Amino acid sequence: MELRIPAGALTKDEVLRVGVEAKEDGISNLYVLHDEFVPLVKRATLMLAPRTPVSRPEKCYIESSRGYVGGDYADGWFSARIRDLGESYALAMDTVAPVVRWKTAFNGRKVSVLRCELTDSGSGVKSFKAYVDGRFVLFTSYRGVWTCRLKETPLRPEGKRRRLTVKVTDRCGNETVDEKEFIY
Structure with missing residues (x-):
């Protein structure tokens, strides 16, 4: 030392x-x-x-x-x-990737708000990025819960199947990519 x-x-x-x-x-x-x-x-x-x-x-x-x-x-x-x-x-x-725990029930249902919690047992979360159908959508955090209200994004409710992709990276470069499908 x-x-x-x-x-x-x-x-x-x-x-x-x-x-x-x-x-x-x-x-x-x-x-x-x-x-x-x-x-x-x-x-x-x-x-x-x-x-x-x-x-x-x-x-x-x-x-x-x-x-x-x-x-x-x-x-x-x-x-x-x-x-x-x-x-x-x-x-x-830290060799363990962050964990995404969804508070939104997807199950092929219509969704208007996306919510999740992010945890990392080691170095901590460095970045969180989310995309719907390849377009970036903004999530905000309050008391550890990340939320995206779809009506506040450029996406329009068309009643069609959408693909959500989130990428979470910790401070040591471990990455989690999680994908969900929903209707909006």
Whole structure:
């Protein structure tokens, strides 16, 4: 582990109390940089190396006790910019695609509103795109539910069979493509 804190990043002098915990099933150790919340005025660079070489570094990222941090890979090291020394950090890997759970019942029925929930157990959802018959349609999110009101799209209700295609990608490039048919 390497931590680079730029000059002027701390509001006062601090003695770091770094802790290292071995994670038997982890890609790296778990690093606790300080035992209390210490915000930084400027971002610091945290660099973590895996304990053993990883076969797919594009699927790895730095995570903190609060979740996804991100990071870039070069020369055997993952690096990310951080703003808090009071979190714990480790490397994680995400090879599982996001999941789309539909709240709309399709079953070949007439549909006017499309609703779904998106979840990703790893790095988190990066992008969500939806198309009806190849034309982009906008979904909005409220409290974790993504909604598209078809009357607010360029599509006209013609009572014909339509094909909905959604593409969901997480921050590590894992993608889910889900297709549904409905009548509108």
